[in-house]
Amino acid sequence: MDRLERLLDLVHVLSTSPEPVSLAELREVFADYGEGSDEAVRRKFERDKAELASIGIVLRYVANDEDLEPGYVVDQEASYLPEIRLSAEDRALLARAGRAALAGEGFPYPRALRLALGKLGVHAGSRDGGTAPPEDASAGVILRHPAAEIGAQEGTLLSTLLDAIARRKRLAIEYVARDGSISEREVDGYGVFARDGGWHLVGHDHARGAVRVLRLSGIRRATANTKRPAERDYVVPEGIDPRSYARPMAHRLAVHDEIEARIWVHPDLAFVHEPSWGRPDDQSVFTIRTTNVEALVDHVLRLGDRAELLAPPDARAAVVRALDALLAAHGADLAESAEEAPR
Amino acid sequence: MSVVDDLQAFLFLVPYAARRPKGVPTSELLEHLSMTHEELAGLLDRVASVGTPDGSPDELVEVYLEGDRVHVALPQTFEKPPRFSLEEALALLLVLAPLRGSPLPELSKHASRITEALLALSAERTQALANALRDAIRVVPAATDRPEHLELLERAVNERRAVDIEYYTASRDSLGARELRPWALFEYKGAWYVLSDERKTFKVARIRSARLTDRTFPPPPAGLDLERFRGRFPFGMPEEMGPGERPITIRTPEGAMTYPGPLGPNMRGYVRSRRGAMVVEPGAERDLLVWEARALRARHAR
Numbered sequence: 001m002d003r004l005e006r007l008l009d010l011v012h013v014l015s016t017s018p019e020p021v022s023l024a025e026l027r028e029v030f031a032d033y034g035e036g037s038d039e040a041v042r043r044k045f046e047r048d049k050a051e052l053a054s055i056g057i058v059l060r061y062v063a064n065d066e067d068l069e070p071g072y073v074v075d076q077e078a079s080y081l082p083e084i085r086l087s088a089e090d091r092a093l094l095a096r097a098g099r100a101a102l103a104g105e106g107f108p109y110p111r112a113l114r115l116a117l118g119k120l121g122v123h124a125g126s127r128d129g130g131t132a133p134p135e136d137a138s139a140g141v142i143l144r145h146p147a148a149e150i151g152a153q154e155g156t157l158l159s160t161l162l163d164a165i166a167r168r169k170r171l172a173i174e175y176v177a178r179d180g181s182i183s184e185r186e187v188d189g190y191g192v193f194a195r196d197g198g199w200h201l202v203g204h205d206h207a208r209g210a211v212r213v214l215r216l217s218g219i220r221r222a223t224a225n226t227k228r229p230a231e232r233d234y235v236v237p238e239g240i241d242p243r244s245y246a247r248p249m250a251h252r253l254a255v256h257d258e259i260e261a262r263i264w265v266h267p268d269l270a271f272v273h274e275p276s277w278g279r280p281d282d283q284s285v286f287t288i289r290t291t292n293v294e295a296l297v298d299h300v301l302r303l304g305d306r307a308e309l310l311a312p313p314d315a316r317a318a319v320v321r322a323l324d325a326l327l328a329a330h331g332a333d334l335a336e337s338a339e340e341a342p343r
Numbered sequence: 344m345s346v347v348d349d350l351q352a353f354l355f356l357v358p359y360a361a362r363r364p365k366g367v368p369t370s371e372l373l374e375h376l377s378m379t380h381e382e383l384a385g386l387l388d389r390v391a392s393v394g395t396p397d398g399s400p401d402e403l404v405e406v407y408l409e410g411d412r413v414h415v416a417l418p419q420t421f422e423k424p425p426r427f428s429l430e431e432a433l434a435l436l437l438v439l440a441p442l443r444g445s446p447l448p449e450l451s452k453h454a455s456r457i458t459e460a461l462l463a464l465s466a467e468r469t470q471a472l473a474n475a476l477r478d479a480i481r482v483v484p485a486a487t488d489r490p491e492h493l494e495l496l497e498r499a500v501n502e503r504r505a506v507d508i509e510y511y512t513a514s515r516d517s518l519g520a521r522e523l524r525p526w527a528l529f530e531y532k533g534a535w536y537v538l539s540d541e542r543k544t545f546k547v548a549r550i551r552s553a554r555l556t557d558r559t560f561p562p563p564p565a566g567l568d569l570e571r572f573r574g575r576f577p578f579g580m581p582e583e584m585g586p587g588e589r590p591i592t593i594r595t596p597e598g599a600m601t602y603p604g605p606l607g608p609n610m611r612g613y614v615r616s617r618r619g620a621m622v623v624e625p626g627a628e629r630d631l632l633v634w635e636a637r638a639l640r641a642r643h644a645r
Contacts, residue, residue, distance in 0.1 A: 118375030140500035191479030
């Protein structure tokens with residue numbers, strides 16, 4: 001008998017029987033359970049039961065009813081979805097969120113998402129890029145999903161991390177740091193966060209004895225501990241929130257020791273930087289502490305003549321080097337004067 | 344497809360199709376099941392005898408493919424789909440995570456409410472695991488977003504009310520007052536933008552002040568897919584290139600891209616800060632970029 005057919009028949013038989021069905025009775029009905037020792041048949045039945053449980057179908061052994069013989073039933077309440085009451089707005093939001101998540105290759109559970117949305121009667125669009133008619137195309141927020149902006153390989157890694165975190169299984173990770181060094185880490189995952197399209201793992205790093213943040217793009221390999229799958233390897237300490245480990249500003253990423261930097265920004269534009277850098281002085285100069293001066297160099301390059309990196313001198317030199325490279329890439333002569341605008 | 348995949352597909356499609364007396368188009372099922380037509384046909388062949396073993400035909404599930412529709416005549420006991428599996432619950436949590444963490448208060452509340460409702464529909468062994476993950480998946484809003492502006496703009500979008508703003512326009516390098524009639528809000532690379540009814544985008548971080556007015560404006564034209572703007576951003580819609588504007592080709596280490604010109608200060612800033620990027624053509628845009636780079640170099644080299 002085909003295994004798929006056996007599992008479905010088992011669900012059907014246990015659902016239609018007016019009384020619990022014992023394993024002995026199942027052996028009479030199912031030829032597959034009829035062969036082999038009692039122990040071998042029990043193991044086969046337990047495997048089937050676990051397989052069904054993994055997709056939500058719960059088989060229970062009922063042994064405490066005075067009037068019934070002990071046996072197995074399908075717990076209908078625990079197994080099947082009740083009537084779902086979602087509003088049209090809920091469905092529209094789920095459809096748009098689903099479409100945003102499935103827009104790229106990185107979303108780690110595309111099949112599960114389509115199935116879950118199908119159970120809710122929600123269409124997120126077809127796989128070939130065509131879409132079902134938008135249920136609310138004029139909704140006021142155009143959604144994006146950070147998992148859609150990573151590649152399929154990173155998406156697979158993300159699913160490994162999430163599964164391990166849900167089950168509290170320790171992760172063995174091969175990690176490439178920003179300086180290119182490669183290390184093996186053992187990490188108890190506490191959570192993940194996405195910022196600016198990049199995903200990060202927050203967890204207790206055993207070698208370092210502390211909580212660390214690892215970039216998903218730096219994780220070359222991750223495997224969860226497979227020993228004792230039903231047991232948790234660790235407990236997440238109270239009050240851990242992955243967001244609190246998300247350094248929100250590029251100039252605070254830990255690249256080097258903290259230094260002081262001073263940046264002049266045109267007064268018209270200074271307000272844009274206040275949420276990140278605080279208030280400037282009356283000359284529109286910001287004085288900030290940074291652990292990633294390279295991010296400030298990039299920022300000043302973007303702002304052009306509306307900004308000047310005043311200090312430290314090394315950072316000013318980095319601006320000059322970046323511009324030298326840009327000029328060389330455009331075949332421009334470095335010695336030429338900058339006095340006359342081309343238009 | 345594994346046995347578990349097939350089980351999930353069968354337990355979804357039978358109740359799904361049984362509710363539709365005229366059957367379900369296969370294209371609709373293929374979308375939900377992530378299957379090819381051949382895989383679906385193969386599955387239906389394999390489940391032709393599901394029901395009571397050695398039972399009569401009326402004790403079996405009757406599911407069949409006719410033309411381009413799948414029909415279920417006898418669902419037997421398979422009348423509802425199973426609760427959400429762990430993967431399904433994780434998928435829904437992950438889909439809703441950016442919305443729950445959104446700095447837009449209405450959107451965040453809406454997504455949180457749906458999340459709670461959906462988690463309650465998970466299978467029993469899934470629920471504890473998914474609950475443990477609910478707070479472990481976070482999407483962090485950009486630090487430069489101005490929450491007070493976002494809250495006001497979300498209201499303006501939903502109520503179709505104009506906003507008076509003081510805005511720094513990077514392409515003209517000027518600070519000025521204007522009326523904004525916001526169609527939609529969207530996020531790009533960690534920053535929030537407003538799309539106006541003039542089909543222009545405004546970066547929220549560059550709004551110095553904002554005041555909600557009582558002036559209302561009509562909704563976007565029916566059929567206009569605002570999500571396309573997000574897909575094309577920041578390069579705009581190709582059909583919207585103005586008269587006399589020429590495409591500009593920029594090369595980055597990842598490849599070349601074409602941008603509807605002219606190249607504003609914002610895009611020149613992008614090229615300057617993007618290591619290995621260069622303007623390929625037209626020459627006038629390249630010359631302007633070079634001239635600005637020399638001026639900036641002179642300022643920092645002194």
